[in-house]
Amino acid sequence: MADDQLHPAHPDKRGQLIHWAANYDRLLSLITLGMEGRFRRRIIESANLSRGDRVLDVGCGTGTLAIQAAEAVGLDGRVDGIDPSPEMIARARSKAQASGQDVQFQEAGIESLPFPDHSFDSVLSSLVFHHLDGPLQQAGLAEIRRVLAPGGRLTIIDFAGGGPLLHRIVSHFSHHASDDHSHSGSPIEQLILEATKAGFHNVTSAPFRPRFLECLSAEVSSSA
Secondary structure (H helix, E strand, O other), rough: OOOOHHHOOOOOOOOOOOOOOOOOOOHHHOOOOOOOHHHHHHHHHEEEEEOOOOOOOOEOOOOOHHHHHHHHHHHOOOEEEEEHHHHHHHHHHHHHHHHHOOOOEOOOOOOOOOOOOOEEEEEEEEOOHHHHOOOHHHHHHHHHHHHHEEEEEEEEEOOOOOOHHHHHHHHHHHHHHHOOOOOOOOOOHHHHHHHOOOOOOEEEEOOOOOEEEEEEEEEOOOOO
């Protein structure tokens, strides 16, 4: 079967597709209390990225995290970013060019990652899974599991269950800026169960900062 049949070019729209790329950076500044750079560095540290790693940022948005990941893995590494929003990808490419970092961005959905099996050592995803309904979360985790190499690592940063007032405000604006208003994303606790079902090992969660976020970490068995 041809690769384009396995991985359709048109991403699924069951998640929340955000078109307002310029204002998205302002929203991230609000979520991170004006410390997005520090927030992104903490994600890199949590993922334990090393020189030479192959990294995929799923739902890369405007590319800030992927660009910082490229700095962490160095010239011997590789970083790709995917997002279903063409506006996000365009802004990410512009930011990468301005930074001088070699990051490959392309429009794609989490349920159909356009990469061969075992392509990456690490997959990152920040503030994405709460946009996805249950079936799309499951499909996305299965695809991430597929593209991770044996011994690979998954790091998800997202809102903790419940969440304070700021979480609710951000969710409100997210819903009004997206194509799908029927979102029913699961909290981190549910993602732990789904990641385990998808075949991940050592699936754990820990508090993150800002304090209304959590970090899910998972691994692919080295014998996979």
